[in-house]
Every structure is written in structure tokens, then in C-alpha cells.
Amino acid sequence: MRWELADKALHSDFRQRVEELSGQNLGDCYQCGKCTAGCPVLADIELSPNRIIRMIQLGLEEDVLTNESVWCCTACGTCNGRCPMGIDIVHILDTVRLLSQQSKYRPGALEVLTFYQAFLNCIRHFGRLNEIGLMGSYNINSGRLLTNMVKAPWFFMKGKISLSPHKIRRIERLERVFARIEEIEGK
Ligand code: SF4
Ligand code: SF4
Numbered sequence: 643m644r645w646e647l648a649d650k651a652l653h654s655d656f657r658q659r660v661e662e663l664s665g666q667n668l669g670d671c672y673q674c675g676k677c678t679a680g681c682p683v684l685a686d687i688e689l690s691p692n693r694i695i696r697m698i699q700l701g702l703e704e705d706v707l708t709n710e711s712v713w714c715c716t717a718c719g720t721c722n723g724r725c726p727m728g729i730d731i732v733h734i735l736d737t738v739r740l741l742s743q744q745s746k747y748r749p750g751a752l753e754v755l756t757f758y759q760a761f762l763n764c765i766r767h768f769g770r771l772n773e774i775g776l777m778g779s780y781n782i783n784s785g786r787l788l789t790n791m792v793k794a795p796w797f798f799m800k801g802k803i804s805l806s807p808h809k810i811r812r813i814e815r816l817e818r819v820f821a822r823i824e825e826i827e828g829k
Contacts (some may be wrong), residue, residue: 653701653702653703654701655701656698656701656702656703656706657698657699657700657701659741660698660734660737660738660741663737663740663741664730664733664734664736664737665730665733666729666730666733666734667729668695668698668699668729668734669699670727670728670729671692671695671696671699671727671729672727673692673695673696674692674726675690675692676721676724676725676726677690677691677692677695677720677721677722677724677725677729677731678690678691678692678693678721679724680720680721680723680724681720681721682716682718682720683714683715683716686714687710687711687714688709688710688711689706689709689711689712690711691715691721691731691735694706694709694711694712694734694735694738695729695731695734698734698738703745704747706738707738707741707742707745707747707749707750708742708747708748708749708750709750710750710751710754711750712735712738712739712742712750713739713749713750713751713754713755713758714751714754715732715735717732717735717736719732740827743755752784753784756780756783756784757780757784759779759783760775760776760779760780760783761776763775763779764776764779765816766816766817766820767809767813768807768808768809768810768813769809769810769813769816770808770809770810772807773797773802773803774803774804774805774807775807777789777790777794
């Protein structure tokens, strides 16, 4: 896809915010494309990792924060391992996802964000994944009430999911971890 800069609103402070939060210097990126060449989700995304970085350098805030490509990253770290400049691209994409949730723009992949939040809520409340909690939270918040419901009876019969979730011991320690992360993220 071609991006016409003439039609775009450029926000010079966007690059600065990403750099501050991620601790990375985006000026180090010289667009060699090595990160993109090893990305396992490249075939499924519109914006490659090096392209996202270039767009942040240019200040294309809305285009980056509303694109669903940033939500498709699996955080596998291949790009980090390949970058000749040692740029932490995974951290940059984490930062973009954080800013996307805090911004006035609508995140590009609401379904992914809903799943992401349902997963984290589960971990926060039980200290481990609880399938019923995850399914319930995701189905209600995404509006897709029947997603995976066809498979639920089979999972019950096989004892793969339980109606009585177990919490890990000393869950309050985990709560402190979440509280600290929220403090760092400025929530
Ligand atoms: S961490 Fe994300 S952007 Fe980097 S190679 Fe893996 S999937 Fe691609
Ligand atoms: S590998 Fe590093 S220097 Fe090369 S395009 Fe990706 S981020 Fe930029």
C-alpha cells in the first residue's frame, strides 16, 4: 500500500513519546529490513516491522495507532535478534500497543485487544489461566456470545475445563506485580 504523506497529519511528539517509553533511539534504524525479513507473521500483516518504525520516525501517529498489524506481533523476538543496530523492536511494538489503548483513536484490532485484556484479567484474578473465565470475559466483551460454545460440552466431558476455578497461593504477590506495572505505565 502506498502512503501519501501530503494527506497525513504528522505529529513530531509521537516519535519522542515512543522513544521515551521504549528507551529506544529510532534514529538508529536505517531501514535495512532485516527485522522484517525474519518476521513470522509478515504474510498476515499490512505494515512490516521496519515500516512501522519508519512511520513512527515520520510522526504518522494515527496511522500507526489504528493499524491492526501492531496487534499481530507475537513478541517472538526474531526481529530483535536480527537487527544490526540492536534496536528492541518488540519493546517498540509493546509501546505502540500501550499508546494505542491510551489514545483517542480506535485500536486497529479490537478483538485482539479484548482477548488480551480477558487473558490478563484471568491471570490477575486467579494467578493462572481459567478457561471459563477467559471464554466468558472474551465472549461478553467482544459481543461474540456464542464463540467456542459448540466445543464447550466436549471440553466439560473430557474434564478439560472446570466450573470451579482455582487460585494460586499467595495471589496478593501477583497483585503487587500488576500494580507496579500499572504504575510504570502511568495508568
Ligand atoms: S517480535 Fe513481532 S515483529 Fe518481531 S519478528 Fe516476531 S512477530 Fe515479527
Ligand atoms: S533490522 Fe533494525 S536497523 Fe534494520 S530496519 Fe529493522 S529496526 Fe531498522
